[in-house]
Amino acid sequence: MFGARGSVGTTTIAGAAALAHGSPPAGVVTELPDFASVGLVGLDQLVFGGHDLVDTPLTKQVERLAAGGVLPPGLDGLIAADLADAERNLVVPSAGGSQYDQVRRMAEDIRAFRLRNDLDRVVAINVASTEPPYEVADVDLAGLRRALATSAVLPPSSLGALAAFEADAAYVDFTPSTSIRPAAVREWAVEKGLPYGGQDAKTGETLVKSVLAPMFAARALPVHAWSGTNLLGGGDGATLADPRAAESKNVSKERGLSEMLGDVAGQVHIDYVDPMGDWKTAWDHVLFSGFLGVRMTLQFTWQGCDSALAAPLVLDLARLSALALERGHVGAMPFLGFYFKDPIESTEHSLSRQYDELLRWAQSC
Template identity: 35%
Template sequence: MKEKSLRRKDQIIPPKGKLGVLIPGVGGAVSTTFIAGVELVRRGLAEPIGSLTQLGTIRLGKRFEHRAPKIKEFVPLTDPGQLVFGGWDLYEANGFEAAMYARVLSRDHLESIKDYLTGIVPMKAVFDRRFVRNLDGTHIKKGNSLRKHVEALKEDIGQFKAANGLERCIMIWCGSTEIHLKQEAIHQSIDALQRAIDANDSRIPPSMLYAVAALECGVPFINGAPNLTLDIPAMLELAEQANVPIAGKDFKTGQTLMKTILAPGLKSRMLGLEGWYSTNILGNRDGLVLDDKDSFKTKEESKLSVLEYILQPHLYPTLYKNYYHKVTINYYPPRGDNKEGWDCIDIFGWLGYPMQIKVDFLCRDSILAAPLILDLVLLTDLAQRVGMNGIQEWLSFYFKSPMHKESLYPEHDIFIQSMKLKNTLRYLMGEEQITHFGLDYYLNGEER
C-alpha cells in the first residue's frame, strides 16, 4: 500500500449502489443477530446500539472549535439500507428459522421481520469435519477436491452479485473456530498455497478456501474467528496482488473486551498484577465447537496474548514479570448465547500490598458482536474505495488478536486502538491528527 496511491477527501470513490455482505456461517447466532438487527434498524424498530459508525462522533480540530460530527456524516460510508446479505451455512435453515433456533432475539422482534428473514437462504457450505470436530453439517458441497470447492465458491460469489445487481461485496467469516494450526511451508507463498490446494493437502482448512475465493474475486475478507486463515504470507501476497483489504482476527466481544479496558487502566496507574484467572460458561454452537480441545487451543491463544502485549512485562518487570494468566471456556447448554465471564484479578499497589478485582460479566455474545460486524463491513468497504490494500491494522479496535505487519507488535490497548481508528479517518478526510497534547492552549498567553 503506497501513500501516493490512496484516494483522500473528495477523491474517495463514493459508495454508489448496494453493497453485498457474504457470510460463511450465515445461519449462526452472530450472523442472524447481525442481519436481523440491521433490518430492524432499517425499519425504525430498533437502534444500532454498539455501532461506532452509526452512533459515534469524531472530534475535529481544536477543542474550542467544538466540531464533533457523527462519523457516518464525516466519512463517505455506505448506508446500512444499501446492504444485501447472503452466505453459506452447514444447515439449510433460512434466516428466520436459524434466528429462532439461536434464541438471541425475541420472538416479537423476529416475527416483525419474518418476511425478510425467510428470504435469507444459505448456499451450501464448504465443510471438513477434521477442522471443526463437534459439528456435523448436512448442507455442504459434495466432493473432496479443494480446487473445485474454491471454484464453486467463486461461482457462488458471481451468481450472488449478478442476482442482486452488485458491483461491490465484502466477505466476513462468522463461521466456527477451527482446530489450532501453525504456519508451514505450504503457507509461505501464493504458488505454494495454490499447489497445496491442487494436491488436496489435508492442512488446508475451509476458511482458507473461502479467503482464496474472495480475494481472487477482488472481494475483501474479514476474519471474525481466531483461525489461522489470513495470518500467512500467501494471503498477504494474494491480498496485495488483488489490491483488496483484509482484516482480523477474532471479534472482540465479552471477556477480552473487559481485559482491554481494565488492563490499560492498571498499567497507566503502575499497579502490579499477580494473576488473572478468566473462565467462561457458554451454551451456543460456539460453546459446543470450543468444547473440542484443539478448537479451544485456537481460541486460547487469541485470548492469552492480550495481557502480554498491553502490560509489556519486559519494560515493567517489577509489576508484571511473573503474573499468572489462565483462561478456560466451559460448554454449558442451558445458557445458550448468554455467556457468563468470570474474572478474578489479583493486583498489588503501594509497597506491594495486595488487592483484588472481581468481574462477573453476564454478556450476550451475539449482541456484542453484531455491531462490530456492521462497522467492519462499512469501514472495510471504505478502505477498498480508498485504495487501502493488505492488512488494515487501523481496525484493531474490533479484534482480540489484531493483524499487524511482521516487524511490529500488535496494539491491544482499546483506547490506543480507538485513537488509531479515528486518526485514520481524520487523515483520509484531510483533517489534523488529534494528539491530546493540550499544552499549546496555555503557552504564549493564548486566550482560548
C-alpha cells in the first residue's frame, strides 16, 4: 500500500490480523456466499507491505486509532506479531534523482517485498492522502519515458502506479488523485500486461447516493436539487481543507449523481473539523417532486468511521485484483466500479447494477 502507515492502511493491516484471530468479517464483501466458489485468495494468505513518507511504527498508529475508537481496545497486544511482520515490509521512499530514478527505486522495493515473502502475486493499492489536481502533459508512452528522466512531469501517485507496473504488480487507486488518469500511464500498464482499477472509493455519503438516486429514477420522481455537507477530521480532513485537494474529491463525488439523474442543482461541501478525528458526518438534502408537481424532500444523516468503512474494501480490492492477475486480465478493471465514486472506464454508478457486474465477472470462470 502507498500510504501504508495512514489510518486506512493501518486499519487494513490490523483488521486483517484481527480477522485471522476470529473477528467477524463485517464489511468484507468478498466473504459473502456469492463469492464462495470464485477462487479468491484467502484473507489469511495476504501479506502486507508498503511505502509511506512517515516512519511512525504501526504499533503507535494502532494505539492512536484504538484511543479514537476506530480499533477495539487491547487489539494491539493480540496482533503484536502480525504488526511486527508488516513493519518489516514498510519502506520510507528515498528522495533524490530524476522521477525515473524514483520509479525504479520503488519498483525495486516492491520486487524485494515479493521475493522476501515468497509471494505469487502483488497488488499495489494507493491509500495515501488525496493530491491536488495535477496538470500532466499529453504525451505518448515513449515521450513520458523520456520526460521522466529529465523533469518532474508526474505527481507522486502516478510515480507509484508506474513503480507497481515495473514490478509486475496490479494497481488500484483508492483515492481521486491523478495516478492512472494520464493515458500514457495506462499505456504503461497495458504494455506490461497488467490490470489497473479505481478511483476514489465510495464509503459514505456517495455510497448512499448510489442507492437512492436510482430509486428516484426508477419511480419517475424528478430530483431538482441535491446538496450535501461533509464534516471530517483526521489526516484526510486536514488534506481536504486545502481547496485544491478538495477539488479532486468534489468532482468525483458529484459525477455519479449527474450521470444517474442528469442536471441537478446543489453542491457538496467538505469542512475540516479536527476534533472529529477519523469520524465523518454527512448531511444531505434532496428536493424532488411527485405527482402533479407536488414538492417533497428527503434528508439523511450519515455518521461513520472512515477507516473502518474503507479497510474491508481494501481487502476486497486486493483479493479481486489478485484474481484478475491470475486470470491474465490486462488493462482497466471496470468491474470494480462497485467500490468507486469515479470508476475507471465505466459510467455505471447504480450500486445494485455495479454489484451485478462485479459478480458476473467474478463468477465468469
